[in-house]
Amino acid sequence: MRETVHQAGRATALLMKGAGLALVSYLFIALLLFTAVATVLVVGAAVLPETVLLLRRMAGFKRREVGAWSGKPVPEAYVPLTGELSERVRAATRDPSTYRDLRWLFAHFGYGLILAYVSLIVWSVGVFVDGVWCGLLKRPAVVLPLLSRLADVDAMWSTALLTPSPEARRSADLAERVEELTVTRAGAVAAHGAELRRIERDLHDGAQARLVALSMRVGLAKRAYDKDPDAARKLLDDAQNQAEEALTELRHVVRGIHPPILTDRGLVGAVRALAASSGLDVAVDADGVEGTGVEGEDLPRAPAAVEAAAYFVIAEALTNAAKHSGSQRARVELIRTAGRLRIVVRDEGRGGAETPAAASGGGMGGSGLLGMRRRVAALDGTMEVNSPAGGPTVIEVELPCAW
Numbered sequence: 376m377r378e379t380v381h382q383a384g385r386a387t388a389l390l391m392k393g394a395g396l397a398l399v400s401y402l403f404i405a406l407l408l409f410t411a412v413a414t415v416l417v418v419g420a421a422v423l424p425e426t427v428l429l430l431r432r433m434a435g436f437k438r439r440e441v442g443a444w445s446g447k448p449v450p451e452a453y454v455p456l457t458g459e460l461s462e463r464v465r466a467a468t469r470d471p472s473t474y475r476d477l478r479w480l481f482a483h484f485g486y487g488l489i490l491a492y493v494s495l496i497v498w499s500v501g502v503f504v505d506g507v508w509c510g511l512l513k514r515p516a517v518v519l520p521l522l523s524r525l526a527d528v529d530a531m532w533s534t535a536l537l538t539p540s541p542e543a544r545r546s547a548d549l550a551e552r553v554e555e556l557t558v559t560r561a562g563a564v565a566a567h568g569a570e571l572r573r574i575e576r577d578l579h580d581g582a583q584a585r586l587v588a589l590s591m592r593v594g595l596a597k598r599a600y601d602k603d604p605d606a607a608r609k610l611l612d613d614a615q616n617q618a619e620e621a622l623t624e625l626r627h628v629v630r631g632i633h634p635p636i637l638t639d640r641g642l643v644g645a646v647r648a649l650a651a652s653s654g655l656d657v658a659v660d661a662d663g664v665e666g667t668g669v670e671g672e673d674l675p676r677a678p679a680a681v682e683a684a685a686y687f688v689i690a691e692a693l694t695n696a697a698k699h700s701g702s703q704r705a706r707v708e709l710i711r712t713a714g715r716l717r718i719v720v721r722d723e724g725r726g727g728a729e730t731p732a733a734a735s736g737g738g739m740g741g742s743g744l745l746g747m748r749r750r751v752a753a754l755d756g757t758m759e760v761n762s763p764a765g766g767p768t769v770i771e772v773e774l775p776c777a778w
Contacts, residue, residue, distance in 0.1 A: 386526035387494055389444050393483070393529055394491030396437060400484040403433065407477075424456045424463040427473055434476045437483070438537055441530045452539035452547035455554055471543040479536035486532055490525050497521050581624035589617040634686060641665050642682045646689055646707060653693040655702070655722075661709035664716075677716055677776045684750050684774060685709075685718055688758075691747050692720040692770050700724020700768060718772040728762035728770075747772075 410426045431453060438449040454470040456463045467473060539547070596610035636645045643661040650657035665674055676682070689707055696705050702724035710717040728744065744760060747770075751758045754774055762768040 383498075383520070383522040385444070386522040387498065389440060389526045390491045390494045390522070390529060392440055393437075393487040396433065397484050397487030397491070399433065400480050400487075403430070403480065404484070420464055421460055424460075424467050427467040427470075428456060430473070430476050430480065434479060434537055437479075437533055441533050441537075444526055445530045445534070447534075449534050449537050450539060450544075451537075452544040454547055455551070457554070469546075471546060472539050475537070475539065475543065479533065482536055483533065486529070490529050494522055494525055497525070577624070582621050585617050585621035585624060589614050589621060592617060634683070637679070637682050637686055641676055642685055643709065645682075645686055646709065649686070649690055649693060650705075650707060653705070654697045655693065655705045657693065657705045657707060659707045659709075661707075664709045664711045674711070677774075680754060681716055681774050681776050684754055684756070685716060685772070687750060688718060688747050688770075688772055689720060691743070695728065695743075696720075696722040696724060696768070699728075700726075700766070702766070714775060714777070716774045716776040718770075718774070720770045721767055723767045726762045726764050726766035726768050728760055728768045 406426060406429075410422050431451075435451065438451060442448040451472070453472050454466045456466050458466075592610050592614040596607045596614065599607040599610065634645060636648055640648065643659075643665045646661065647659050650659050663674070665676055677685070693705060693707075696702060700722045702722045705720065705722040708717075708719040708721075710719070748758050751772055751774065756772060756774040758773075759771045760768070761771075
């Protein structure tokens, strides 16, 4: 009996909340009429997106209530209302879920109140009838369980009305994908701009300055050649040194654009070279990524853009580990899967790599973790960082790859 009363109480709470929501719906219908008139008159177009957002919150509240009662979450799929006012109005009016929510709103105004009234009638006679039935006939309660049936009906109808259609899901997925690509494109443009500024700075401060000094020394040597051959020879020796230093600077800039070692050795060889020069004891596991497979077939290399992104991510991760982790050991795994290249970099250091300072800190090309995320996102990849205080730090990256 106690369990029956408890369940009846839960069902009544759901139905009463539904009744309250139905009364709110009555007020919301008046708001809808005001919004419609204001939108037609143009002067109130800004009200429309806010009204739709309020409708979504009401529908979301009902979804949560129904999910808590039935144990099955009710999905939702909405087109984001972002951008300029005209874009928000267009998205609100073209989203199929807006009209589905409106249909639920008007229907729930009716059945929400009706079910609540019926539940009050059940409660008014339930205690007496159940008391007589259980006391005289010694049988389980038969009236209060009806409340659970009413709650089931409310949940069933609400689920049917609020579950988004396939068209709504496609629209929401497409809008979410467009928004994601917009953010990704912005990040890629920012990363590209930062890379161009780095290259310009390196050329201006390094190679260009040395080439200017080289030109001056060659000019001085030409002037001194007839009068003082020894001084001219010394100037030419200095010019040769300047030329070698300028070549070194240019090689450094080229490595920043696309490391030649990737072309010469491939990704695996380049990563092993990185590991050897990182200053850490780095274990590299890259079996089955390049070369010959387990069945003797030739394994093709990843596209150049994927190799470059993977190389810089690993280089940045190892640089950060050497500078900040306090660990002497690290591990790099390259894993080949169907259509993906998976990269795992792990160090046994102190952790804390996801703090705000670390996330936006500098590194290779002034990137840090933010730059790594942008470089990965530009290729539609994913990156996860797990770095609790005390370590270890694990960076996992997946890049789409047409092998």
